[in-house]
Amino acid sequence: MSELRQDVFRAAEEIFEQRPSWVTFFREVLGVDGIVRQMYRTPEALAQFEQSPDYQKIQHMLAKLRENDADLPGGPREPTRVITVRLPKSLHESLKSEAHDRHTSMNKLCISKLLQQIDDELVPTEVGLGMSEEPAA
Helix, strand or coil: CCHHHHHHHHHHHHHHHCCCCHHHHHHHHHCCCCHHHHHCCCHHHHHHHHCCHHHHHHHHHHHHHHHHCCCCCCCCCCCCCCCCCCCCHHHHHHHHHHHHHCCCCHHHHHHHHHCCCCCHHHCCCCCCCCCCCCCCC
16 A cells, blocks of 8 residues: 555544544545545546545445434534436436335435446536536536
8 A cells, every 4th residue: 555545544544533424524535625635636646546445445434424424413514505416207216216225315325326436437528518617507
């Protein structure tokens, strides 16, 4: 394991041991200004780290905190935001069925799916959009 990976993992473990809310852990470790993105500044370096066993362990820490953080009162929280996602009826039904089978809400299932690593080759790009532009709603 490289020294940089060790340092990042050790920092994530220290934060995890403090038992923060999952939102705090995500923000401080995996968020835009979190330690992972501070240390792995290029998309290539970040993608390589995301393939490591250490990244998988960090994902498990996040999942454990989400499991233990079922709307606990108090603690540092962030305001929530709502997004609207247009999806085919068949995909909606599939998510609804999966949430039911997993004994969870669609919201929790979708957040779990959003937190997962995605292969760039599986994400269609928007033609004509610049790097800082967002598609119209």
